[in-house]
Amino acid sequence: MTTNLIDMQNSDVIMATSNMAENHPVGFQWVMKAKERGAKFIHVDPRFTRTSAAADIHVPLRSGTNIVFFGGLINYAIQNNLYFKDYVVHYTNASFLIDPAFKTATDLDGLFTGFDPAKRTYDKSSWKYQVDGEGNPQRDPTLRNPHTVFQLMKRHYSRYSVEMVERVCGIPKAKFEEVAKLYCGNSGPEKTGTITYALNLTQHTNGVENIRSLCMLQILLGNIGRPGGGVTALRGHANVQGATDLELLYHELPGYLAQPLRDAHPDLKTYLEKETPKGGYWTNKPKFMVSLLKAFYGDAATKENDFGYDWLPKRASADAYSHQHMFVDMYNGIIKGFLALGQNPAVGGPNAKLARDAMTRLDWLVVKDIFITETAEVWKAPGTNPKDVKTEVFFMPAAPAAEKDGSLTNTMRLIQWHEKAVTPPGDVTSDAEFVTNLGKRLQKLYAGSSKSRDKGFLAANFQFGSDPKEPDMVEVLKEINGYATEDITDKDGKVVYTKGQPLNTFAHMTDDGRTTGGCWIYTGVVVAGPDGKLVNKANSRKPADAKDYLGHGWAFAWPANRRILYNRASADLKGRPWSEKKKLIWWDPEAPGQKPEEKGKWVGMDVPDFNPFLAPDAKNGDKPFIMRADLVGAFFGPLNDGPFPEHYEPIESPVKNLLSKTQNNPVAKIWKVPDQKNELAPVGSPDYPYVITTYRLTEHHLSGVMSRYLPYLAEMFESHFAEISHELAGELGIQNGDKITVSSPRGKIHVKAMVTSRFKPFIVDGKTIHQIGVPWHWGYNGISKGDITNDLSATVGDPNVYIQETKAFVCNVKKGVV
Numbered sequence: 001m002t003t004n005l006i007d008m009q010n011s012d013v014i015m016a017t018s019n020m021a022e023n024h025p026v027g028f029q030w031v032m033k034a035k036e037r038g039a040k041f042i043h044v045d046p047r048f049t050r051t052s053a054a055a056d057i058h059v060p061l062r063s064g065t066n067i068v069f070f071g072g073l074i075n076y077a078i079q080n081n082l083y084f085k086d087y088v089v090h091y092t093n094a095s096f097l098i099d100p101a102f103k104t105a106t107d108l109d110g111l112f113t114g115f116d117p118a119k120r121t122y123d124k125s126s127w128k129y130q131v132d133g134e135g136n137p138q139r140d141p142t143l144r145n146p147h148t149v150f151q152l153m154k155r156h157y158s159r160y161s162v163e164m165v166e167r168v169c170g171i172p173k174a175k176f177e178e179v180a181k182l183y184c185g186n187s188g189p190e191k192t193g194t195i196t197y198a199l200n201l202t203q204h205t206n207g208v209e210n211i212r213s214l215c216m217l218q219i220l221l222g223n224i225g226r227p228g229g230g231v232t233a234l235r236g237h238a239n240v241q242g243a244t245d246l247e248l249l250y251h252e253l254p255g256y257l258a259q260p261l262r263d264a265h266p267d268l269k270t271y272l273e274k275e276t277p278k279g280g281y282w283t284n285k286p287k288f289m290v291s292l293l294k295a296f297y298g299d300a301a302t303k304e305n306d307f308g309y310d311w312l313p314k315r316a317s318a319d320a321y322s323h324q325h326m327f328v329d330m331y332n333g334i335i336k337g338f339l340a341l342g343q344n345p346a347v348g349g350p351n352a353k354l355a356r357d358a359m360t361r362l363d364w365l366v367v368k369d370i371f372i373t374e375t376a377e378v379w380k381a382p383g384t385n386p387k388d389v390k391t392e393v394f395f396m397p398a399a400p401a402a403e404k405d406g407s408l409t410n411t412m413r414l415i416q417w418h419e420k421a422v423t424p425p426g427d428v429t430s431d432a433e434f435v436t437n438l439g440k441r442l443q444k445l446y447a448g449s450s451k452s453r454d455k456g457f458l459a460a461n462f463q464f465g466s467d468p469k470e471p472d473m474v475e476v477l478k479e480i481n482g483y484a485t486e487d488i489t490d491k492d493g494k495v496v497y498t499k500g501q502p503l504n505t506f507a508h509m510t511d512d513g514r515t516t517g518g519c520w521i522y523t524g525v526v527v528a529g530p531d532g533k534l535v536n537k538a539n540s541r542k543p544a545d546a547k548d549y550l551g552h553g554w555a556f557a558w559p560a561n562r563r564i565l566y567n568r569a570s571a572d573l574k575g576r577p578w579s580e581k582k583k584l585i586w587w588d589p590e591a592p593g594q595k596p597e598e599k600g601k602w603v604g605m606d607v608p609d610f611n612p613f614l615a616p617d618a619k620n621g622d623k624p625f626i627m628r629a630d631l632v633g634a635f636f637g638p639l640n641d642g643p644f645p646e647h648y649e650p651i652e653s654p655v656k657n658l659l660s661k662t663q664n665n666p667v668a669k670i671w672k673v674p675d676q677k678n679e680l681a682p683v684g685s686p687d688y689p690y691v692i693t694t695y696r697l698t699e700h701h702l703s704g705v706m707s708r709y710l711p712y713l714a715e716m717f718e719s720h721f722a723e724i725s726h727e728l729a730g731e732l733g734i735q736n737g738d739k740i741t742v743s744s745p746r747g748k749i750h751v752k753a754m755v756t757s758r759f760k761p762f763i764v765d766g767k768t769i770h771q772i773g774v775p776w777h778w779g780y781n782g783i784s785k786g787d788i789t790n791d792l793s794a795t796v797g798d799p800n801v802y803i804q805e806t807k808a809f810v811c812n813v814k815k816g817v818v
Contacts, residue, residue, distance in 0.1 A: 001230070001411055002224055002225070002564070003231070003232055003412070003563075005412050006030055006544060007228060008228070008232065009030050009034045009037060010034070011192060011193055011194045011229070012186040012191040012192060012228060013040045013041075013191075014031055014034055014195075015042045015183055017045070017195065017198075018051075018196060018200040018234060019047075019051050020051050020198075021049065021050040021051040021053075021054055022698040023198065023234070023698070027411065028051075035054075040186075041056050041057075042179055042182065043057070044069065045059075045060065045061075046061060046062065046693060047060070047693075047759055048757070048759075057178065060171070060760060061169040061762075062169055062691065063650075063691055064653065064808030066201055066204070066210045067206060067209060067645045067647040068164065068169050068659070069171070070217055072161070072162060072165035072176060072180065073217050075158065075160045076162070076184055077184040078154050078157070083187065083222075084187050084189075084220070084221055086572070087219070087222035088220060089143065091219070091222075091632055092635055093635060096129050096130075096137045096630075096632075097140060097147045097148055098127075098148070098149060099128050099129075099130060102152070102643075103126075104155055105156060105642065105662075106156050109660045109662060110648070110659065111660075111662055112127070112643065112646075113126045113127070121640075121667055122642070137630060149635050152644075157644075160659075162176055162177055164658065168647065168659065168764065168765070183221075187221035187222055188221075189582070190578075190579045190581055191228075191582075192227065192229035192582060193228070194229055195214045195218060195231060195232065197231075197232070201214070202803055203803055203804055203805060203806045203807045204807055205648070205650065205651055205797065205799075206646075206647075206798060207798040207800075209642070209645035212637060213645040214231065215231055215633075216645070218230070222578075224566055224569055224624075225564060225567045225569030225624050226564075226578070226582055227564070227584050230564065230565075233411060234411055237701070237702065239408040241410060242408060242415070245519055245521060245558070246518075246519055250321040251315070255288055255292070255520040255522075256521070257275075257285065257288060257289055258275050259314075260314045260315065261315050261316075261318065262314040265314065267309065267310070268309035272286050279631060280625075280626055280627055280630070281626045281627055282627060282629070287506075287509040287511045288506070288517065290513060291510070291511075291515045291516050291517035292519075293307040294515065294516040294517075295482065295517055296518075297311065297459040297460065298459060298460075298461055300456075302513065303512065307513060311453070311459075312456065319669070323345075323802070324797050327345070327349065327355045330358035331354060331673060331674070331677065333361060336362060336364070338362055341434075342368065342369060344375050344703040344704075344779070346359070346788075347374050347704065347778075347779040348702055348790065349790060349804070350790055350795060350805075351790065351795040351804075352788050352791050353746065353788075354673060354677045354678065354746075356384070360391055361391070363392065364391065364394070365391050365392070365394070367395050367396070368398045368431065368434060369398050370705065370706070371705055371782070374703075376395045379391070381780060397426070397428040398429070399430045402422065403422055403423065403424040404432070405419055405420045405473040406430075406432070406473050407473075407477065407538050413557045413558050414554075414555050415525055415555055415557070415558065417536060417538040417555070430470065433470050433471065436463070436464070436471050437462075439460065440463075443457070443462070461479075474536050477526050477536065477538065480518035481518070481522055481526040482502065482503045482509065482515055482516045482518065482520070482523050483497075483500055483501055483503060483515070483516055484498065484499055485499065485515065486499050486514055488508075488510075502526045502527055503515060504523075504524055505560060509523070521558040524537070524559075525558070526538075537555070537556040538555050539555075541553075541554060541555075548605070550605060560607050561607055562608075565609055566609055566633075567585050567606050568585070568609060568610055568624035568626075569624035569633075570583065571583075571585060571587065571616075573616060573622045574616050574617075575587025575602070575615075575621075583605075584604055585602050585603065585608050586602070586604055587602055587603075587615065588600070588603045591603055600613065600615055609624070641666070646659070648662060648666075649663055649664060649683070650805055650809060651664050651665075651668060651670065651680060651794065651796045652680060652688070652744075653683055654685075654688075654690070654691060655683070655764050668798065669796065669798070669799055669802055670795075671796070673795060677795075678795045679745035680794060687812060688811055689770070689810070690728070690810065691769060691770070691771040691809075691811075692774060692809055693774075693807050694775065694776045694790070695774075695775055696776070699716035699717050700717060700777035701777070704777040704779060708778065708779070708781075708782035708783060708785075709782045710783070715784075717775075717777075717784070719751075720749075720751045720775075720786030720789075721754045721775070722740065722742055722753060722772050722813070723758055723773040723774070724759065724770075724772045725755075725759040725761060725771075725772075727761050728759075728761070729755040732813060732815055734753050734755065734813075735755065736753060738753045738815060739752060740752070740815055740816070741814045741815075742774060742792065743811060743814070744809065744810065744811045746793065746794060747791040747792060749774075749789060749792065751774065759771055759773060774792075776788075793809060
């Protein structure tokens with residue numbers, strides 16, 4: 001998320017693409033605040049929801065057509081000259097020249113240059129800038145050269161007309177034009193807009209490109225890094241952001257450092273050479289990586305042994321280890337054991353029947369949760385014979401948030417502390433106690449090992465604080481923050497940090513082993529107070545006020561307590577605000593400089609997202625996007641499925657692709673699973689004629705573990721259901737409350753019909769397409785029980801991160817239990 005929820009009040013227009021009012025009700029207050037100040041609110045969703053009810057315009061679109069919608073807006077802005085040209089020319093790669101050999105999907109009927117149909121991958125050798133003799137990208141600031149990113153983008157999106165949006169998305173032409181005029185018209189120096197998204201855009205086989213589409217629209221309109229703008233990523237629960245920050249993504253280390261590959265990164269030198277760019281703030285990657293290794297392995301990590309890099313587990317392949325890979329490997333007998341800590345894949349993951357069957361083939365399964373979940377009793381699943389289950393299951397009761405100290409990092413990168421209210425009863429333990437205790441026990445078991453692979457684990461520290469059982473979580477946060485491993489002095493010999501003192505900023509990290517850092521972006525969250533005691537900034541509780549509307553005194557936002565990322569873009573080339581109405585930070589030439597004899601500093605209402613003493617006319621002083629090697633926002637951004645987002649139909653769809661002859665994402669991941677565990681419906685299958693999307697309810701939480709077991713929540717929605725339109729119900733003879741069967745090639749579920757006006761049929765290229773919606777909170781345990789929605793979804797994934805496609809696939813609906 002590039003912005004701050006509080007800042008939404010400064011938007012002139014807000015576009016929500018998810019059900020924010022129901023799934024993020026606390027954050028939604030800022031949408032309503034913006035409306036009070038005159039902002040317009042657009043809601044884009046196949047279903048009419050409580051969010052729609054608060055919107056000025058509700059735009060229903062067929063699930064799986066988001067790229068057409070955003071592509072249509074991009075095309076509309078370009079064709080009607082509604083983009084912020086000064087911003088686009090100077091702060092993006094729109095003016096950069098691309099290799100003349102590159103061809104867009106407009107030229108190649110849905111494909112880009114370099115596609116290999118046998119390997120289902122792209123050769124990206126032409127997906128690059130034209131460079132001068134020094135390797136700098138060549139530019140045309142007029143944007144007229146046919147090889148500029150801008151002209152290629154214009155050509156690519158020329159097919160995404162208003163008429164095409166209507167044909168593919170099912171949005172009436174007049175409705176789309178109304179939205180396009182409203183959203184694109186609120187751009188430029190005086191106005192900004194923000195877009196929210198959640199899993200509605202990510203859970204597709206082109207999920208990453210969905211997000212890129214809205215990001216491209218935002219930089220085209222000049223909405224990144226400015227008050228009231230930004231990309232507002234709404235997370236699925238209170239600590240999704242923290243989980244991704246701290247390495248729970250299979251392909252990354254903490255702080256978004258790449259997880260090494262066995263063959264590509266055999267040693268630290270090679271890793272750093274390949275992964276460190278020549279420009280941008282990631283040039284500091286060696287400091288972040290070495291500090292991370294020191295945090296992992298402590299004193300055992302030395303310069304002589306590459307700081308323990310050899311001990312770091314390495315991926316055999318980039319195409320492996322994701323959630324979906326894991327359960328396919330489990331089913332195939334490759335994975336023998338599994339720890340499910342606060343996760344319920346028997347219900348919550350894609351192709352849940354496959355996941356349950358896979359877990360019955362394990363040697364052992366450990367489940368740690370606050371209730372006995374479906375995963376903990378996987379042998380009790382409907383259709384499963386316990387005699388056929390070989391898995392030994394261990395259940396460990398877990399402490400909920402009120403029974404433990406710790407932090408949550410929310411959707412706006414805000415690290416907030418919570419303190420233990422009561423001690424957990426009986427043998428209930430916190431996750432931290434469980435993990436550290438397990439680590440210590442395993443170290444005892446391996447204490448005599450002389451194997452190289454065990455050295456790193458034996459060197460790891462599992463003791464935080466004086467309590468031998470429960471770790472001191474502030475000490476854990478200090479480990480994440482980073483500290484000096486020895487006294488550190490400046491060039492004049494003055495001690496800057498004493499040994500063990502936490503670092504104030506990641507700018508002080510080193511690549512020589514003198515600093516640690518468990519997650520470099522969190523540095524600054526724990527500092528030493530005047531008395532030397534630790535100050536936990538995550539526990540800061542000064543509310544926002546008129547002088548600090550972004551609330552810098554409330555908790556700590558990474559990085560560096562910065563609330564709006566890329567905020568150099570809030571000012572023009574000379575460092576002046578684009579407008580007084582939209583000012584955030586600006587260059588003050590009279591402010592005290594970095595040295596007593598110097599003047600000039602960036603000042604304003606946020607922490608500058610760059611060196612605060614870097615003058616606008618200095619080298620790179622006009623470059624906002626510091627995390628990119630070229631320091632500019634990217635319209636052209638090579639991913640595994642293309643440098644521009646291109647529409648493909650979901651893997652299962654009732655219609656053919658109207659944009660090109662390339663039906664599906666040509667490089668999407670489709671797993672082959674034995675025993676017909678991942679069957680797919682062909683395009684336009686008469687057996688599965690309807691589109692299905694899955695979603696959440698305010699009254700339930702994720703797989704239901706924290707809601708279906710509580711009477712007062714369970715009774716709010718006491719039974720599972722599917723929403724279907726009055727029109728579809730009429731065709732099928734279904735009445736509200738009837739029991740119906742919803743089926744897909746993977747399985748079927750029996751639920752109650754909720755016949756509603758919240759869904760309406762779509763007219764797609766003259767054909768009526770019905771869509772239904774099914775929440776996914778139910779399972780066979782708890783107070784409120786129901787069939788598992790995810791038994792219907794497939795094991796298919798986006799080619800960049802392998803996220804599943806559970807927001808758009810096909811199904812059939814029949815009256816009764818069939």
